[in-house]
Amino acid sequence: MEFSKSTQTIYDESSKKISEIKGYFLRLLPFWIAGAITALVATGYAQLFSWAEHLSQKIYDVTGLWFILIPPVFFVLSWVLVEKFAPRANGSGIPQLMVAVDLAEQKQSSVIKSLLGWRIIIVKVLSSILGVIGGGAIGREGPTLQISGSIFHLVNKYWKFSEIQNRSAFLLAGAASGLASAFNTPLGGIVYVVEELAKSHLNSFRTGVLHAVICAGIISQMIMGSYLYLGYPKVAGFSFSQLWQYLVVALFAALIVTLFTQSLKAVVIYRGKLVSFKSKLFFTVTAGFLFSLMVVFISKTGLGPGQETLNRLLFSEQMASLTDIVARFLGSAFTYANGGAGGVFAPILSLGGSVGSFFSSALEFELGPLSVLIGMSAGLAALTHSPLTSFILILEMxxxxxxxxxxxxAAIVGHGVSRWISQQSFYEFVSERILKETSTVVGKNESSD
Known part of the structure; x- marks a missing residue:
């Protein structure tokens, strides 16, 4: 009799343990599936984006002065695609994901649907590719985050085998997976969503995110290889005697990138005031022609996301010129003004790196490629107000x-300078505007009901 009771106890405990393991497995399975899909889509998008960059360069080389007509045409196509089919697919995509995370636990499915989903993925990819073919100075990193957030949102929508208890944390896992896949920086992906996106969701931000990032990172490396976004530049180690030089270079990069982000805020405000299709079309065409004139008559350095510029500065003895800074600044601003899809992460890295290189050379600092990395770290911190993420991303790249x-x-300086000029990061500024617009729409719908 005692033996049977003991056997029953062992059986009950074993069944309970198996049930716990099964439940744990089912809770993690959607993170693995969504992370794997994100990796496949992100790497495919990266390769498509690279193809578009090379095509844009060929078009520039072949057309000569006729290139003036190319950006306006492709900028309009990029914008019309967004305007007609998915207005919330415009711009970077990070502010949209921030809003979706904040609203994920609320019963506002119509709002979430406008920020994340099948349509967003398709329009985001096509619009950004059109912008790049037209020479646009945009990146794929921000769009990758909105795309990955959409993938996780869709998995959450269709997953029926277990309950995803915290939808906000699930979307945060999507953001981390997207950034990890875009830059091949898994640690940076985790740190960024904690520092920039998580905020009040930190308590639920645990194992699932790590599993999603690991899955996305492994599959991305299986496809793309164990690459570094910016290779292995030769840089000198820390020198106390050059400390003040680090700070000066970082200060200039932070000031210029902050000025750039403030100009983007002005663009967002102005575009928001445009109501009619014709006025928006005119603004997009104007931005396209200004971009064309800048590229043809000032410098072609303003073309594309700017990785080619960074490679030149990091792996040769060339230093950036003032023209490079002007071209990267104006090229990115005019491209963002077109209203299509495209990120500012990569353009900011290029702008910050160019500023660091130029002022290091102008002031006769012997920092070499380190000045480029300092400018990138300060610039990224000025854009995101996330200093920890900034230097970790550059470190992993x-x-x-x-x-x-x-x-x-550099990251501390960039963050401090930017916060001194504006309390809101560019992403926070845009996400706040989206929240206000969506709350207005929801309020109107409720009053009409």
Missing amino acids: TDRHRAIFPLML
């Missing part, structure tokens, strides 16, 4: 651990 302290200092 280059694998230059000996530069960790200059990068940390």
Whole structure:
């Protein structure tokens, strides 16, 4: 009799343990599935984006002065696609994801649907590719986050085998997976969503995100290889005697990138005041022609997301010129003004790196490629107001651990300068406007009901 009771106890405990393991497995399975899909889509998007960049360069080389007509045409196509089919697919995509995370636990499915979903994925990819073919100075990193958030949203929508208890945390896992896939920076992906996106969702931000990032990262590396976004630049280690030089270079990069982000805010405000299709079309065409004139008559450095510029500055003895800075600044601003899809992450890295290189050379600092990395770290912190993410991303992109302290200092300077000028980061500014617009729409719908 005692033996049977003991056997029954063991059986009950074993069944309970198996049930717990099964439940744990089913809770993690949607993170694995969504992370794997994100990796496949993100790597495919990266390759398509690279193809578009090369095509744009060929078009520029072949057309000569006739290139003036190319950007306006493709900018209009990029914008019309967004305007007609998915207005919330415009711009970077990170502010839209921030809003979706905030609203995920609320019963506002119509609002979430306008920010994330099948239509967003398709329009985001097509619009950004059209913008790049037209020479636009945009990146794929922000769009990848909105695309990955959409993938996780869709998995959450169709997953029926277990309950996804916290939808906000699930979308945060999508953001981390997207950034990890876009830059091949898994640690940066996790840190970014904690620092920039998570905010009040930190308590639920645990194992699932890590699993999603690992899954996305492994599959991305299986497809793309174990690559670094910016390779292995040769940089000097930390030198106390050059500390003030690090700070000066970071200060200039932070000031210019902050000025750039403020100009983008002005563009967002102005475009928001445009109501009619004709006025928006005229603004887009104007931005396209201004971009064309800048590229043809000032410098072609303003073409594309700017990775080619960074590679030139990091792996040759060339230093950036003032023209490079002007071209990257205006090229990115005119491209963003067109209203189509496209990120500012990569253009900011290029702008910040160019500023760092130029002022290091102008002031006769002997920092070499380190000045580029310092400018990138300061610039990214000025854009995002996320200093921890900024230096970790640059660190993972280059694998230059000996530069960790200059990068940390640059990120602190970039964050401080930007916060001193404006309390809101660019992404926070845009997401707040989206929240106001969506709350107005929801209020009207409720009053009509």
